[in-house]
Every structure is written in structure tokens, then in C-alpha cells.
Amino acid sequence: MPSYTLIKVNSRRQIQAFLDFPKMLYKDDPSYVHPLDGDVESVFCYAKNRLLQAGGEAARFMLQGEEGATVGRVAVFVNPKTAYLNDQPTGGMGFFECINSVEAAFSLFDACRRWLEVRDMEAMDGPVNFGSRERWWGLLVDGFTQPSYGMSYNPPYYRQLFEAYGFKNYFYQYSYLHPVSTGGMADNIRARAARVASNPRYTFRHASSRNLPQLAQDFCRIYNRAWAHHSGVAQMTLEQAGAELTAIKPIIDRRLILFACHDGEPVGFFVQIPEVNEAVKRIGGGRLNFFKKLKFWYLLRVKRVCRRTMGLAFGIVPEFRGRGLEAALAMEFVKVAFSRDFPYKDIDLAWVGDFNPVMMRFQQQLGGKIYKTHATYRLLFDEEKQEKEFKRCPRM
Numbered sequence: 001m002p003s004y005t006l007i008k009v010n011s012r013r014q015i016q017a018f019l020d021f022p023k024m025l026y027k028d029d030p031s032y033v034h035p036l037d038g039d040v041e042s043v044f045c046y047a048k049n050r051l052l053q054a055g056g057e058a059a060r061f062m063l064q065g066e067e068g069a070t071v072g073r074v075a076v077f078v079n080p081k082t083a084y085l086n087d088q089p090t091g092g093m094g095f096f097e098c099i100n101s102v103e104a105a106f107s108l109f110d111a112c113r114r115w116l117e118v119r120d121m122e123a124m125d126g127p128v129n130f131g132s133r134e135r136w137w138g139l140l141v142d143g144f145t146q147p148s149y150g151m152s153y154n155p156p157y158y159r160q161l162f163e164a165y166g167f168k169n170y171f172y173q174y175s176y177l178h179p180v181s182t183g184g185m186a187d188n189i190r191a192r193a194a195r196v197a198s199n200p201r202y203t204f205r206h207a208s209s210r211n212l213p214q215l216a217q218d219f220c221r222i223y224n225r226a227w228a229h230h231s232g233v234a235q236m237t238l239e240q241a242g243a244e245l246t247a248i249k250p251i252i253d254r255r256l257i258l259f260a261c262h263d264g265e266p267v268g269f270f271v272q273i274p275e276v277n278e279a280v281k282r283i284g285g286g287r288l289n290f291f292k293k294l295k296f297w298y299l300l301r302v303k304r305v306c307r308r309t310m311g312l313a314f315g316i317v318p319e320f321r322g323r324g325l326e327a328a329l330a331m332e333f334v335k336v337a338f339s340r341d342f343p344y345k346d347i348d349l350a351w352v353g354d355f356n357p358v359m360m361r362f363q364q365q366l367g368g369k370i371y372k373t374h375a376t377y378r379l380l381f382d383e384e385k386q387e388k389e390f391k392r393c394p395r396m
Helices: 012-025 037-045 102-118 158-165 187-197 211-225 240-250 277-283 292-300 323-337 357-365 385-388
Strands: 004-007 057-064 071-079 088-097 123-126 137-143 168-179 204-206 257-262 266-275 308-316 346-353 369-380
Touching: 004 012, 004 102, 012 057, 012 088, 037 057, 057 102, 088 102, 088 158, 102 123, 102 158, 123 168, 137 158, 137 357, 158 240, 158 323, 158 369, 187 323, 187 357, 204 323, 211 240, 211 257, 240 266, 240 292, 257 323, 266 369, 266 385, 277 292, 308 323, 346 357, 369 385
Parallel strands: 088 123, 308 346
Antiparallel strands: 004 057, 057 071, 071 088, 123 369, 137 369, 168 346, 168 369, 204 257, 257 266, 266 308
């Protein structure tokens, strides 16, 4: 049996090794896109991740083989806003990368488990992000093509490693692809949208990146009313919303952020960004120095290599659901998508959890097709509870 050494990541050199390890692991995989170092590091930076400021904890580990070569990495964390929203205190693990070795993978899983048990956690979810769900959440189990920006990508064998350790599927996450050219919206969706559009109390407006405070306020208000009641989803603060929007400000396209209002009050949103991973891939990811920034800007603004949009959030406050407002939001966006100067060819709506069958059905009615599937796993540390009391994520 091979011998492995577990190293806690602390120094700058170790942090860079943690960031660089996937380059070696995926060097022969043409679908892989190495993320930007700054995007990953922001998760573990006290000044940028407000969960750390709110009392959350995080640690990173690397695994080395007998000759000192890195063979795996992982991060583990406790989110104070969601850890106690479950039947048992639950931490998280993510940013898992590992060679195809049960022994190596189990060493990393064991390290996460021990770290969480010391902090009185009784379960862990993974692979997940130490932050919002729209980034690096879930294990890719189907659709091993080039990932969208911020979406998880991994080899197929990771699934066997997780399940062999005892993880069980907590929920599936489906990514839907909508070709703009088809306009394959069901007739009943169009009829519902028309009814809402004929009501003068409903209006629609696009966001402006020039007024981020107002955008953050509107987004935060709808998000908390639409999503924060759901299992494992914490309230979003105005500061968090502002930080998230500031992070994506350089790539915001106002046409892709749409609000629905009732008597002037925002009650729904559809938030997208350009899917920039094609540009990220062409600059090689990693550290974004001056020359890479220049090339990135050139690829986005001059070459316009981004031909797909990526959905970040779609939400309607509860009292306005079932009135056709979802359909009306979609129809308003279709008007934009079919304009002559609209540069995007496909819409990637990632992701919809299988705990939300209403939204899954709506995606199908809009003409979307599932093209990727991720899975969020959960492990209860008590083996008897894992066997007898494990519950999948409750449906909305």
C-alpha cells in the first residue's frame, strides 16, 4: 500500500502548489479549463469572503506521495450560516482533486472528516463551495465537456471515489442548454406570458452596472424572499450581494439582467452573465497578470469569443408564483435575444436542483435540454444514521 503525507496549506508556496496541482492532473484533458487563481483564492481570503468574517472556518490540505509529488488536494469548511440548518450540524468539503487512487482519496476525505468532527460537525456535504452555490458546487457525473465559468469539472472516476467512501447523493443539479435560434417555447408559456404583459401593474427593466448599490438591494430583497427559506440556503446580506456583483462587474452585460416589478416593486429576477470560460481557457487561467488581463479584454470586447450566456439566478418571490410571471420574464428576455445585435447563440442555465421539479418542468417548457448533471453528496459520520436516517434534500 502506498504511503502518503498530508500537508496543511499555510505558506504562499503551498497555496500556489494547491492552485497549480490541477494543471498537472488535467494536462491531457482538452475539456479542462484552469480557473483564475484570484477566483479560487477569494474563497479563502478573509477580506473577500464574508463567511470567514462571520465566524466561518476553512482549511486546505495537500497529499504527497512517497517521492514528494503532490497527488491530491482538498478544502474543508464550516459555514456558520448553513451548518445548523440541517437535522445534524453539517460542514462542507470541496476543491477536491486527486489521482485515481482509493487510498489517496480516502486520506483526503478522512482529513476533512477529522477536521469537522473537532468542530462538532456530524456530517459533510461535498464537493461544495465555501460560499454561494453558483460556483464550484457539485460533482460532475454526466456531460464531461468544457465547463462553464465557475462550474465544477472533474474526471468520471471521482464519482466512484466518493461513493466508495460512503457519500450518498443529496441532490442532482441539472444544467439546461437553450439555443437562442430555436425559440422553442411551449404555447402555454407564451399564453401565460401574454396575460402578464397585458397587465399594466407589471413592468420589466434591465439592470445597470453603473448603479451597483441599487442592483444589489433589488437582488438581495428578491433572493431572500425567493430562496432563503429553502434547506441549506442562508439569508444574503446586502454586503454579500454587493460583493458578488462587484466581482462580476467587469463582465456584466445589462441586457442579461432582467427584473420583473409589480407596482414598481421588484418581485422577480433573471440574472445572467457572458460565459467567459472560452476566454479564460485561451489565456491559460491561473494568475491574471497585466498581459493576461489585456488579452482577456481583447478576447471579450474585440474578438467576442463568448457566444453563450450563463444563468446565475432565477427567482420569483413566493406570493407572485403561479401567476405566469416566470413565463413573462422568459418572454421579455426572448425579445432581447432575438434582437439583431445580440451576440450570444446559446443560453446555459446552470443549475436547477432536482428538489425543484416546478423549475425543471419550466425549463423543459422553455425548450431547454439537460446537457450536464452534477451531484451534491452528503455523508453522515455516524454509519448507522447514514444507513438508516439519510434523507435526500426536501423538495420545494
